[in-house]
Amino acid sequence: MTLQASEIQRIDYHIVALNKYRHECTDPVELIQTTARIDGWLDERLVFMQVRDHLEPTQGPQVPARAGHGSGDTR
Numbered sequence: 001m002t003l004q005a006s007e008i009q010r011i012d013y014h015i016v017a018l019n020k021y022r023h024e025c026t027d028p029v030e031l032i033q034t035t036a037r038i039d040g041w042l043d044e045r046l047v048f049m050q051v052r053d054h055l056e057p058t059q060g061p062q063v064p065a066r067a068g069h070g071s072g073d074t075r
Contacts, residue, residue: 004052
């Protein structure tokens with residue numbers, strides 16, 4: 001497991017725990033604070049996903065060339 005994958009897994013653990021707490025929370029202030037904490041963890045997760053995607057080339061479909069730019073299309 002790569003460092004990025006283990007960090008994403010760690011972040012997911014926190015998000016799941018906070019989400020469970022949020023659903024059980026009855027205090028509106030705590031609900032807002034917990035939602036903000038989840039948002040922060042999601043932001044951090046996105047950063048690790050972007051780093052991972054930048055370092056590990058995708059095996060999925062490639063982005064097609066723009067029409068008229070290297071594709072043989074002269075329209």
